[in-house]
Amino acid sequence: MSHLYYNAAPQETRVAKPRKAPRSYPTHKPAHIYLYGTCVVDLFFPEAGMDAIHLLEREGIQVNFPQAQSCCGQPAYTSGYTQQAKDVARSQLALLTEDWPLVVCSGSCAGMFREHYSDLFKDEPETLAQVTALAERTYELSEFLLKVCQVELTDQGEATQVALHTSCSARREMNTHLHARELLNQLTQVERLDHDHESECCGFGGTFSVRMPDISGAMVADKTQALQKSGAQQVVSADCGCLLNINGAFEKQNIPLLGQHLASFLWQRTQVKQEPNT
Known part of the structure; x- marks a missing residue:
């Protein structure tokens, strides 16, 4: 969600919480x-x-x-x-x-x-x-x-280049960009390309994109053009709200890119290919 989205509520004041200590994780899978x-x-x-x-x-x-x-x-x-x-x-x-x-x-x-x-x-x-x-x-x-789970992924796909988009609130609150990068880095045939708008909001922000469509449209235009300039063959994100906005902008601008959820990308890349019956 965009930072503007959080500021769109004049009825109440949201107080920023202090940063928490690094999270500890279970030692066994549930x-x-x-x-x-x-x-x-x-x-x-x-x-x-x-x-x-x-x-x-x-x-x-x-x-x-x-x-x-x-x-x-x-x-x-x-x-x-x-x-x-x-x-x-x-x-x-x-x-x-x-x-x-x-x-x-x-x-x-x-x-x-x-x-x-x-x-x-x-x-x-x-x-x-x-x-x-x-x-x-x-x-x-x-x-x-x-x-x-401490997954160890084995890449079964062809060589490709991807650009990662992460929701701005997910970056702030969940460090999603760091986790996604580590997972993508396990895929030996996937090269992650940086783009100069990775940390910026795509303009979706839930109701923000409806309340302020002109600003939202300008933000997603900047985002999609940066993704295109990266040279990536595909866009990957862990947030479908952003993907909905970005993919719609790709289509409107006739940009031949497609955003896919990280779960689908990882699952497709790590499937063992079945040999055809002879």
Whole structure:
């Protein structure tokens, strides 16, 4: 989500939290996890959710996907609608009753669970205790694969060059760019190309892109042109909200690039090729 998106709520003041100590990780992979697909994955990139499941199941983990999951509540929260955000958050918390890790296919949504539910429920001690415990076991997908599963990927694909885009809130709150880089670096046939707008917002920002379309359009134009100038053959991101915006801009500008979720890219690159029957 864009920084402007967080500033779009004049009703309340969001106080920046102090930086936390480096996170410690479990020494063993869990037997079960919850997968939170996010509403954008569910509606626009269902293949990314399925590929995330494949990656996790390959690690010997049973993936549990609560069918009633919907939105984490972030759009309402960052627009200043605290009560509506609470209502949405409560409906999600009711689905996550087991003491299992929560793995999220988006850094911005994972950040909502891990960083902002505590602000939502700061005046409700019982619920605050629940969300604090949940935050401790919430992971963005690439973080979980790298730090908890400690995956070792074997590249089965052809040589290619990719550019990485990371959601700006995911960078700030989840270090998603660092985790994605490490995973991509394991792929011996993949060269990651830097581009000079990697740390900048793509202009999506959820409702920001609707409220301020001209500014949003200018931001995504800068982003897509930088991606094109990088010379990459493909764009990879761990956030489908950004991909939705970037891919739409690629199409509108007739730029022959396509953004793909990191889960799908990793799964496709690491499939053992089957020899044709003779």
